[in-house]
Amino acid sequence: MSENRIRVTVNSKLTWVSSKPLGGKPHELSALDHAMALHTVHVIFYYRANPFERGLFDSDFSLSDLLCMYPPVMGRFARGDGGNWVVKCNEAGVRTLRASVGTTLDEWLRSADASEERNLTLNEFEGGGLAIGLSCPHMLADPTCATLFFKSWTETNRGEPVRHPPIYHLPAANARRSLSMGINSIKYLGTKSKSAESPSEKMATATFRLSHAIIKQCLAQIHDECPDATPFDLLAALFWIRIMRLKMPRHDQKHSLSICLDVRKPVHGPIPYGYFGNALHFSLLSLDAELLDTAGLGHVAGEVHRHVADLHGEELLSGINWFESRKGEIGQYAQPFRMYGPELTCISMEHMITPKGSTCELSMYEAAFEKGEKPVHVTYRVGNVEGEGLITVMPSPEAGLARTVTVTLPEEQLAELCEDQAIMDLQPTMLLSGKT
Amino acid sequence: MAQILPLFTSSVKLKYVKLGYQYLVNHILTFLLIPIMLATALKILRLGPVEILNVLKSLRFDLVQILCSSFLVIFVATVYFMSKPRCIYLVDYACYKAPVTCRVPFATFMEHSRLNLKDNPKSVDFQMRILERSGLGEETCLPPAIHYIPPSPTMEAARGEAEDVIFGVIDSLLQKTNLNPKDIDILIVNCSLFSPTPSLSAMVVNKYKLRSNIKSYNLSGMGCSAGLISIDLARDLLQVHPNSNAVVVSTEIITPNYYQGKERAMLLPNCLFRMGGAAMLLSNKRRERRRAKYRLVHVVRTHKGGDDKAYRCVYEEEDPQGKVGINLSKDLMVIAADALKSNITTIGPLVLPASEQLLFLFTLIGRKIFNPKWKPYIPDFKQAFEHFCIHAGGRAVIDELQKNLQLSAEHVEASRMALHRFGNTSSSSLWYELSYIEAKGRMKKGDRVWQIAFGSGFKCNSAVWKCNRSIKAPTDGPWQDCIDRYPVHIPEIVKL
Numbered sequence: 046m047s048e049n050r051i052r053v054t055v056n057s058k059l060t061w062v063s064s065k066p067l068g069g070k071p072h073e074l075s076a077l078d079h080a081m082a083l084h085t086v087h088v089i090f091y092y093r094a095n096p097f098e099r100g101l102f103d104s105d106f107s108l109s110d111l112l113c114m115y116p117p118v119m120g121r122f123a124r125g126d127g128g129n130w131v132v133k134c135n136e137a138g139v140r141t142l143r144a145s146v147g148t149t150l151d152e153w154l155r156s157a158d159a160s161e162e163r164n165l166t167l168n169e170f171e172g173g174g175l176a177i178g179l180s181c182p183h184m185l186a187d188p189t190c191a192t193l194f195f196k197s198w199t200e201t202n203r204g205e206p207v208r209h210p211p212i213y214h215l216p217a218a219n220a221r222r223s224l225s226m227g228i229n230s231i232k233y234l235g236t237k238s239k240s241a242e243s244p245s246e247k248m249a250t251a252t253f254r255l256s257h258a259i260i261k262q263c264l265a266q267i268h269d270e271c272p273d274a275t276p277f278d279l280l281a282a283l284f285w286i287r288i289m290r291l292k293m294p295r296h297d298q299k300h301s302l303s304i305c306l307d308v309r310k311p312v313h314g315p316i317p318y319g320y321f322g323n324a325l326h327f328s329l330l331s332l333d334a335e336l337l338d339t340a341g342l343g344h345v346a347g348e349v350h351r352h353v354a355d356l357h358g359e360e361l362l363s364g365i366n367w368f369e370s371r372k373g374e375i376g377q378y379a380q381p382f383r384m385y386g387p388e389l390t391c392i393s394m395e396h397m398i399t400p401k402g403s404t405c406e407l408s409m410y411e412a413a414f415e416k417g418e419k420p421v422h423v424t425y426r427v428g429n430v431e432g433e434g435l436i437t438v439m440p441s442p443e444a445g446l447a448r449t450v451t452v453t454l455p456e457e458q459l460a461e462l463c464e465d466q467a468i469m470d471l472q473p474t475m476l477l478s479g480k481t
Numbered sequence: 482m483a484q485i486l487p488l489f490t491s492s493v494k495l496k497y498v499k500l501g502y503q504y505l506v507n508h509i510l511t512f513l514l515i516p517i518m519l520a521t522a523l524k525i526l527r528l529g530p531v532e533i534l535n536v537l538k539s540l541r542f543d544l545v546q547i548l549c550s551s552f553l554v555i556f557v558a559t560v561y562f563m564s565k566p567r568c569i570y571l572v573d574y575a576c577y578k579a580p581v582t583c584r585v586p587f588a589t590f591m592e593h594s595r596l597n598l599k600d601n602p603k604s605v606d607f608q609m610r611i612l613e614r615s616g617l618g619e620e621t622c623l624p625p626a627i628h629y630i631p632p633s634p635t636m637e638a639a640r641g642e643a644e645d646v647i648f649g650v651i652d653s654l655l656q657k658t659n660l661n662p663k664d665i666d667i668l669i670v671n672c673s674l675f676s677p678t679p680s681l682s683a684m685v686v687n688k689y690k691l692r693s694n695i696k697s698y699n700l701s702g703m704g705c706s707a708g709l710i711s712i713d714l715a716r717d718l719l720q721v722h723p724n725s726n727a728v729v730v731s732t733e734i735i736t737p738n739y740y741q742g743k744e745r746a747m748l749l750p751n752c753l754f755r756m757g758g759a760a761m762l763l764s765n766k767r768r769e770r771r772r773a774k775y776r777l778v779h780v781v782r783t784h785k786g787g788d789d790k791a792y793r794c795v796y797e798e799e800d801p802q803g804k805v806g807i808n809l810s811k812d813l814m815v816i817a818a819d820a821l822k823s824n825i826t827t828i829g830p831l832v833l834p835a836s837e838q839l840l841f842l843f844t845l846i847g848r849k850i851f852n853p854k855w856k857p858y859i860p861d862f863k864q865a866f867e868h869f870c871i872h873a874g875g876r877a878v879i880d881e882l883q884k885n886l887q888l889s890a891e892h893v894e895a896s897r898m899a900l901h902r903f904g905n906t907s908s909s910s911l912w913y914e915l916s917y918i919e920a921k922g923r924m925k926k927g928d929r930v931w932q933i934a935f936g937s938g939f940k941c942n943s944a945v946w947k948c949n950r951s952i953k954a955p956t957d958g959p960w961q962d963c964i965d966r967y968p969v970h971i972p973e974i975v976k977l
Contacts, residue, residue: 059628060589064581066619109581121588135588136619 270343387432704936757906
């Protein structure tokens with residue numbers, strides 16, 4: 046492993062600005078944005094062909110034109126009046142790095158470690174191939190809007206109009222809603238804010254790509270116990286069970302899974318798809334340790350399914366409103382706490398799948414710079430995750446029911462998970478797991 | 482109220498007196514000739530036709546005498562027309578517009594400054610203060626090599642910038658004037674700080690496959706006033722070579738000269754100098770008279786290098802760490818004012834109307850003989866020129882000249898706006914300013930333009946142009962997409 050460590054060399058660093066001067070008001074961050082302050086978001090897109098052969102300065106001015114629509118992306122954080130964070134839209138620019146990687150794209154996908162992937166970098170691979178990575182503080186954007194930003198860039202580059210232009214301000218009707226429903230989530234968030242710092246362990250990541258056929262087979266197997274299970278329910282349940290088996294068995298307590306969903310709805314929702322900022326909802330699903338151990342996959346999947354189905358509309362928004370209610374006397378937002386953790390957290394990316402006729406369209410895999418050149422792989426990573434670990438369930442480029450699951454766990458647990466029989470039975474393709 | 486009225490009436494009376502005096506002195510010949518002609522005409526009419534015929538018959542005209550006198554007249558006329566200097570026309574010119582990816586807003590510049598000068602917060606503060614008061618806007622451009630952290634000023638990058646700017650601007654000129662590159666007889670390129678081998682003019686000859694008997698010149702090291710020096714050289718060459726075209730390219734290549742050290746006096750140019758370039762087509766061909774935009778009237782060059790202080794005022798040297806930069810001395814403004822005075826003394830008699838010259842003469846005599854305490858009379862150059870293009874060297878230069886020449890805000894608007902939109906583009910800034918005036922639709926036939934440039938050495942050069950045909954807006958040029966936003970109000974200090 047050690048000889049693979051320094052394979053990425055940074056060649057140059059510069060700053061990219063919009064094509065027109067914008068000069069806007071400071072972009073204010075919501076309470077939920079403030080709460081996410083301890084984390085960072087990293088999204089990386091891998092392409093087989095390099096769309097920027099001639100270098101950034103010679104290519105079309107698509108990024109410059111795009112930045113005209115996204116003044117907060119170019120700005121810098123500053124403390125506004127009242128002590129809350131705002132983004133000063135001063136056009137300081139997007140820091141861009143250009144690096145070259147000493148291996149080919151395929152080899153990298155097979156063997157790289159998650160820690161080697163970096164910030165808004167254009168990583169060029171030997172023999173062609175490019176990885177474009179976007180990093181930003183979670184306070185500014187969540188994975189969905191980071192993906193939409195990137196997708197808008199590819200649309201601008203192709204000369205097409207941007208499908209989901211960013212919306213910075215929600216209609217006022219959503220601002221104030223009563224906290225009547227969703228007592229559970231509020232209690233959950235309350236306990237989370239007071240929980241102590243857990244000891245930090247070294248985390249490692251592995252990615253499992255599961256094919257459409259396998260998932261279909263599994264869904265058929267649990268059909269009796271849970272007829273409406275989605276691939277997310279199935280995989281969340283499966284990985285939860287397998288990971289719980291690896292941890293120190295605690296039979297007297299409940300095991301919890303924190304489920305993170307995106308609140309945006311493509312059409313007619315209180316929060317539109319194009320909203321730029323954080324729109325995530327965290328909720329807790331607790332089951333008895335014994336139940337988890339003994340019950341079948343179908344039962345647990347059913348629990349997950351029921352939990353997710355129960356969360357709708359008002360419930361999702363009430364979580365956001367809870368943050369708003371924690372304002373101080375002078376309107377200052379409360380201190381941020383670790384949102385991802387300490388329990389095992391599971392992020393769902395199902396909202397990125399839009400059914401289109403007989404097939405479906407995957408937002409992140411539509412980000413093609415040139416027609417037909419879709420990304421080969423997309424990685425999502427959240428920085429500063431502590432506690433038991435993080436599971437991300439994302440669509441695969443294969444489409445249909447295929448999914449890619451990224452698991453971040455303490456090192457030894459991850460090694461054991463990769464050997465786990467139940468998971469090996471699903472014949473996953475291992476990516477970016479640090480093994481050659 | 483009562484007090485203001487007499488003042489007002491007295492000032493109005495003074496204005497009319499002044500106007501009357503100006504009309505009288507400027508048209509004195511007409512005033513003298515008209516009564517004489519009238520008197521003669523009356524006398525002749527009184528004589529009557531018969532008397533006139535008798536007078537004519539009495540003058541005995543010999544054939545030889547008539548032939549000799551007519552040959553003399555023709556001879557004198559020919560000598561006069563042959564020795565008259567050729568008319569030099571500025572057919573058209575083009576200015577460089579940098580791609581939007583090279584734009585440098587204030588925040589980006591300051592952030593880069595903080596990152597590159599990590600250990601020198603005082604220098605960073607200094608740069609910020611300069612930038613706040615500079616009069617630059619958010620759309621000025623720096624070449625790609627300077628955008629990197631840290632900047633990567635290689636020779637290859639400098640050549641790349643030179644190619645982008647010079648070829649861009651010449652392509653634009655060739656397209657505007659429909660000129661065939663093979664018809665270029667004289668080529669002059671001026672770029673002060675970047676002088677590779679082969680020269681930039683050789684680079685142009687190579688790219689456009691110009692003729693092998695072209696007269697090419699490359700002027701380097703002559704500072705921001707090199708543009709007008711090139712025009713002067715072109716004019717002299719066009720006097721010697723009849724029926725020729727001359728292309729003059731003025732630019733400044735920023736890449737190799739970005740100061741990377743921490744001395745404050747040397748950081749100033751980093752804040753002000755930006756990418757830019759211009760190309761002009763000059764001609765002495767008579768058929769260009771129809772379509773030429775301007776005619777060159779005077780070029781006046783003043784060199785104060787004989788004075789040691791003036792010579793060292795803009796000096797390129799190594800700082801204590803060995804990094805090369807341009808040191809600007811603190812009395813730059815004083816020296817500039819002095820050079821300007823020198824230049825005005827020469828150009829004044831050439832362009833000022835007789836009324837102003839007489840007034841100046843009277844006050845001069847008065848100061849010498851009667852009372853040295855009399856204020857020196859500053860001639861009113863607004864009567865000699867309709868438009869002023871002052872080199873956009875910095876806000877201080879424009880303020881100083883506005884005060885010295887007593888110009889209104891509208892006269893210096895072109896200079897201020899060019900500084901705001903393009904920054905200090907060195908020798909080509911005069912052409913961006915001229916382009917601004919045209920884009921605003923203010924250039925009419927017969928208008929006179931005064932271009933003033935200052936440069937290291939210390940030099941002050943002036944050129945006087947006369948507009949040959951009215952130029953209708955909208956014009957194509959660097960201001961095409963943004964002229965509607967101008968003029969903007971530029972605050973004294975921009976909040977960063």
